[in-house]
Structure formats: C-alpha cells, structure tokens
Amino acid sequence: MNEKLLAKIGLNKYESSVYLTLLKQDSMEASKLSHASKVPIGKIYEVLKTLKNYELVEIQMSRPQRYRAVDPKSALKLMYRRKEEETLNELKMLKETFDEIEREFYNDNSPQNVETVFWPDRFRNNELNDMVTSFFEKIEHEICVVIHIKYKPGGSELYDASISTFSKAYLSLVQRGIKVRILDPGSQLLPSLKELIDSIEDLSLKRHLKNLMEVRILETEYNFSIIDSRITLLDIEDQFNMSRNLGMTRIYDESYAKRFKTKFDELWAKGELFL
CATH class of the missing domain: 1.10.10.10 (Winged helix-like DNA-binding domain superfamily/Winged helix DNA-binding domain)
Structure with a gap:
C-alpha cells in the first residue's frame, strides 16, 4: 500500500x-x-x-x-466514523466561536441593514396597489402584522382609503400559499376581509384560506410587521400629524426580527379570534 x-x-x-x-x-x-x-x-x-x-x-x-x-476493513471504518464525529464537533465549536465573535461585534443589538421608503403626499391611480403588490410578491413563507389602535375606524383617512388594497393583497398571499397572521384593533380591515372571503364560492379555496390566514382582535399601541422571520417593517410617523405615515423602514436583520417575533407571539396570545 x-x-x-x-x-x-x-x-x-x-x-x-x-x-x-x-x-x-x-x-x-x-x-x-x-x-x-x-x-x-x-x-x-x-x-x-x-x-x-x-x-x-x-x-x-x-x-x-x-x-x-x-483487519483494515473494520479498523478503517471505525477510524472514519471517529474522524467524522471529531470533524462535526470541531465544526460545531467553530460555529459557536463565530457566533460569539459576531455577538461581540454587534452587542448593541442594533440592526445591520436598514432601508427607508417614503410615501408620496398622495397616491395616484394604482400607485398604492402597484407598490403593495411589488413588495408582497417578495414574501416567501409568512407575514405577521400588528396594527396600531390609531387605525380603528376614523383614526386615519389614508388608512381607511387603502383598506381594499391591503385586503386583496393579503388574500393574494394566501392564494400563493403564504401564511398570514394579523393582529387588528378592530379597523375597517376586518369587515373588508370578511366580505372578500364570503364572496368566494370555491369551498376548497375557503378551507385553504382557513388554514393559512388567521386574524385576531387586539387593541395595542404596537405597530410593526415581520416578513419570513428575517425582515421587520416599521412605520415612520408624521410627528405633526400622527394619523399619517411618512413612509416605512425595512430592517433586514434576522436577530432583530427575532426580537419582534417574540413580542408578536406575546401579543398574539392576548388576541381574540376573528377569522
């Protein structure tokens, strides 16, 4: 040999x-x-x-x-298994070390990749619909939404006017197999969604909706969305008119999204089932 x-x-x-x-x-x-x-x-x-x-x-x-x-046939097999186990343990320890180093670098818990989108003063024609569709089509698995109490009926004319667009967008997500979970304070979104679902005649599609969409009612001052457990969306409020949003901040940071997901689960447990 x-x-x-x-x-x-x-x-x-x-x-x-x-x-x-x-x-x-x-x-x-x-x-x-x-x-x-x-x-x-x-x-x-x-x-x-x-x-x-x-x-x-x-x-x-x-x-x-x-x-x-x-005998080499048995000895070398045992040697391979032992080296395989040692290698896996070394990789595990290496990953733990990398994770620890990353925590040391980013121990302030601040997000690492942030993008800000500002809304126009007024949406024209299908501008809002195109914007929502463009963003929602990038969702792959799940969206978790918490809607602020200020969006109860009459709280924001701009939000009330956009309800139909968001209702259809959420329904479109479910039809694509995306899981949708919404915590709503009792806004116009609730009757809008119910009307859309009631108008569906396909029973199999309705069952599909029931499996993938769940809406609960909860009045809260939190206002955020989580996309695929890795992107967090936060509204930018107009400080001179709190019922109006200037835009939205997208935070691409899984550890940051994890913190918001923990808060979402906490709020979700308090919500009252609507759909």
Missing part, C-alpha cells in the same frame, strides 16, 4: 511503516517491530500507542507483549 494514502488519513511516516509491517505479520514484539519497520526503538512505543488509539493495532497480553494489526 502507498504510504501517501495513509498520510491522507492522518498517519505519519513512522505510523504508516509500523502498520504496514504488522499487516504482513501475525504479531510482533516491539523490538523486532522496530527493526522490521525501521522505526527507532525510542519512538516505537509512542507510535504503537497512537495506532492503538486509532484502533488500528491490538495488544496481545503476553510476555513480552506482542502487537498485531487490526
């Missing part, structure tokens, strides 16, 4: 020489093995101990002790 192959699995020159020598013999004493393998007598016991740890060599309890090679 080529010693270079054994080197690839971690055996050094002396270890390879001793193992290959033993494979040709039934068993040997350490002194004779040293001579046959050309490994110095001062190194032979250290080499044999390493091979024993690899389970490539067995010790025969005789006087003097004799050593024999373990």
Whole structure:
C-alpha cells in the first residue's frame, strides 16, 4: 500500500511503516517491530500507542507483549466514523466561536441593514396597489402584522382609503400559499376581509384560506410587521400629524426580527379570534 494514502488519513511516516509491517505479520514484539519497520526503538512505543488509539493495532497480553494489526476493513471504518464525529464537533465549536465573535461585534443589538421608503403626499391611480403588490410578491413563507389602535375606524383617512388594497393583497398571499397572521384593533380591515372571503364560492379555496390566514382582535399601541422571520417593517410617523405615515423602514436583520417575533407571539396570545 502507498504510504501517501495513509498520510491522507492522518498517519505519519513512522505510523504508516509500523502498520504496514504488522499487516504482513501475525504479531510482533516491539523490538523486532522496530527493526522490521525501521522505526527507532525510542519512538516505537509512542507510535504503537497512537495506532492503538486509532484502533488500528491490538495488544496481545503476553510476555513480552506482542502487537498485531487490526483487519483494515473494520479498523478503517471505525477510524472514519471517529474522524467524522471529531470533524462535526470541531465544526460545531467553530460555529459557536463565530457566533460569539459576531455577538461581540454587534452587542448593541442594533440592526445591520436598514432601508427607508417614503410615501408620496398622495397616491395616484394604482400607485398604492402597484407598490403593495411589488413588495408582497417578495414574501416567501409568512407575514405577521400588528396594527396600531390609531387605525380603528376614523383614526386615519389614508388608512381607511387603502383598506381594499391591503385586503386583496393579503388574500393574494394566501392564494400563493403564504401564511398570514394579523393582529387588528378592530379597523375597517376586518369587515373588508370578511366580505372578500364570503364572496368566494370555491369551498376548497375557503378551507385553504382557513388554514393559512388567521386574524385576531387586539387593541395595542404596537405597530410593526415581520416578513419570513428575517425582515421587520416599521412605520415612520408624521410627528405633526400622527394619523399619517411618512413612509416605512425595512430592517433586514434576522436577530432583530427575532426580537419582534417574540413580542408578536406575546401579543398574539392576548388576541381574540376573528377569522
């Protein structure tokens, strides 16, 4: 056997020489093995101990002790499994180290990738519909929405006017297989969604909606959305007219989204089932 192959699995020159020598013999004493393998007598016991740890060599309890090679077919399989386990443990420890380093760099819990979108003073024609459609089509798995109490009927004319657009957008998400969970304070969104769902004649589609869309009622001062457990959406309020939003901030940070998801789950448990 080529010693270079054994080197690839971690055996050094002396270890390879001793193992290959033993494979040709039934068993040997350490002194004779040293001579046959050309490994110095001062190194032979250290080499044999390493091979024993690899389970490539067995010790025969005789006087003097004799050593024999373990059948390569079984020995090398055991060695592979052990190295595989060691590698997985090393990778696990490496990941933990990377995670710890990342926490050290970002221990202020601030988001790392932020994008701000400002709304126009007035939406024209299908501008709002196009904007919502463009953003919603990027959602892959789930959206969790918390709607502020200020959006109860009459609280915001702009929101009331956009209800139909958002209702249809949420329904479109469900039809694509996206899970939708909404916490609503009792806004116009509720009757709008119910009207849309009641108008559906396809019973299988209605069952699909029931499985993927859930709406609960809760009056809260929180106002945020979470997309696919990795993007957080926050409204930018007009400080001179709190019923109006200037735009929206998208935060692309999974650890940040996780914090909001924890808050969402807490609020969700308090909500009263609507749909």
